[in-house]
Amino acid sequence: MATRQLHILLLFDLSKKISPDEYPELLKTEGWKDDAQLVNSLKRLGHKVRLFGLYDEIEPLMKELTENRPDMVFNLSEAAHNDRRFEPHIVALLELLGIKYTGAGPDALMISKDKGLSKKILAYHRVPVPKFVIASRSKPPRNLKRFQYPAFVKPLKLEASEGISQVSLASNEKDALERMRYIHEKLEADVIIEEFIDGRELYVGILGNERLTAFPPRELFFKEVPEGEPKFATYRAKWDDNYRERWGIDTGPAGRIPEELEEKIVETCKNAYRALGLKGYGRVDLRVKPNGEIYVIEVNPNPAIAKDDDFMMAAAKMGLDYDAVVARILNLA
Numbered sequence: 001m002a003t004r005q006l007h008i009l010l011l012f013d014l015s016k017k018i019s020p021d022e023y024p025e026l027l028k029t030e031g032w033k034d035d036a037q038l039v040n041s042l043k044r045l046g047h048k049v050r051l052f053g054l055y056d057e058i059e060p061l062m063k064e065l066t067e068n069r070p071d072m073v074f075n076l077s078e079a080a081h082n083d084r085r086f087e088p089h090i091v092a093l094l095e096l097l098g099i100k101y102t103g104a105g106p107d108a109l110m111i112s113k114d115k116g117l118s119k120k121i122l123a124y125h126r127v128p129v130p131k132f133v134i135a136s137r138s139k140p141p142r143n144l145k146r147f148q149y150p151a152f153v154k155p156l157k158l159e160a161s162e163g164i165s166q167v168s169l170a171s172n173e174k175d176a177l178e179r180m181r182y183i184h185e186k187l188e189a190d191v192i193i194e195e196f197i198d199g200r201e202l203y204v205g206i207l208g209n210e211r212l213t214a215f216p217p218r219e220l221f222f223k224e225v226p227e228g229e230p231k232f233a234t235y236r237a238k239w240d241d242n243y244r245e246r247w248g249i250d251t252g253p254a255g256r257i258p259e260e261l262e263e264k265i266v267e268t269c270k271n272a273y274r275a276l277g278l279k280g281y282g283r284v285d286l287r288v289k290p291n292g293e294i295y296v297i298e299v300n301p302n303p304a305i306a307k308d309d310d311f312m313m314a315a316a317k318m319g320l321d322y323d324a325v326v327a328r329i330l331n332l333a
């Protein structure tokens with residue numbers, strides 16, 4: 001593989017305005033460890049790295065891109081103006097400027113963010129997804145009588161389990177509508193109501209553009225949650241360390257999966273990745289019922305790639321170390 005030295009701009013988000021002089025200090029903090037790991041890796045790979053934190057001003061980014069035109073942007077940005085709706089716009093800008101970037105393009109970012117639109121496309125491509133109803137604020141359903149319960153009620157376009165709690169699982173129409181209204185009003189967000197898939201939760205990392213490499217599945221475990229209790233990744237289950245510890249919630253290499261089923265899972269995930277037009281790297285989240293039925297829950301372009309994130313842990317299990325994955329992501333761009 002060619003390893004020409006590249007001038008790389010590492011683009012990331014800021015939730016408030018911070019001067020570039022402060023980046024070195026920022027990168028030393030826990031919340032920025034993935035960025036710091038990446039900077040070090042890019043340097044180890046022999047590249048030149050500049051950093052740019054994007055908050056609410058696009059002009060300084062334009063200035064950086066034109067005055068210090070990089071060979072490539074390593075894109076860790078997920079928002080502009082502190083708003084995730086603008087995630088696709090940032091790479092759209094790079095496209096207009098003819099600057100190469102890592103990961104997914106604007107179309108895949110836009111489609112994947114919408115848990116309804118993406119499921120419509122997946123269903124067209126025969127990728128199995130839960131049954132669903134979209135409940136927008138402008139046109140909320142008056143009843144959900146014919147929906148199959150239990151249902152799972154979640155924001156249509158949010159991420160990181162925002163808006164997902166124990167009451168997201170609704171055992172009847174009344175509870176589903178109540179949760180829908182809560183999300184409409186309190187989070188000011190549209191809603192998707194899905195068939196609740198009771199089963200194992202798996203994450204499959206994928207690397208590639210046309211030819212895809214799937215990593216061995218990771219699994220979300222709930223070791224201390226009693227048998228028979230519903231298990232899913234609420235906001236607390238993702239972000240509250242005490243809560244995670246109490247209920248034994250953690251990811252790890254997937255437990256035993258029959259060979260035939262694993263092949264089917266990998267095929268399904270690759271189909272999902274292709275159907276939504278992902279590039280570079282992605283992670284497909286799915287659930288598998290005890291009878292072996294597979295359901296894609298979510299396709300994540302540009303997933304988290306810190307060393308201890310599922311994507312990198314799964315790559316490591318395949319013998320691809322961190323730098324090797326970073327190099328592959330650059331090559332794919």
Ligand SMILES: Nc1ncnc2c1ncn2[C@@H]1O[C@H](COP(=O)(O)OP(=O)(O)O)[C@@H](O)[C@H]1O
Pocket residue numbers: 115130152154158159160161162164194195196197198201231232233234285287297298
């Ligand atoms: N249809 C469903 N059936 C069962 N669990 C679900 C369903 N949809 C979401 N979940 C649970 O909620 C979590 C978050 O949902 P997801 O759609 O991945 O949103 P986010 O973008 O917030 O990660 C999932 O990891 C899973 O545990």
Ligand SMILES: [Mg+2]
Pocket residue numbers: 160161285298
């Ligand atoms: Mg998810």
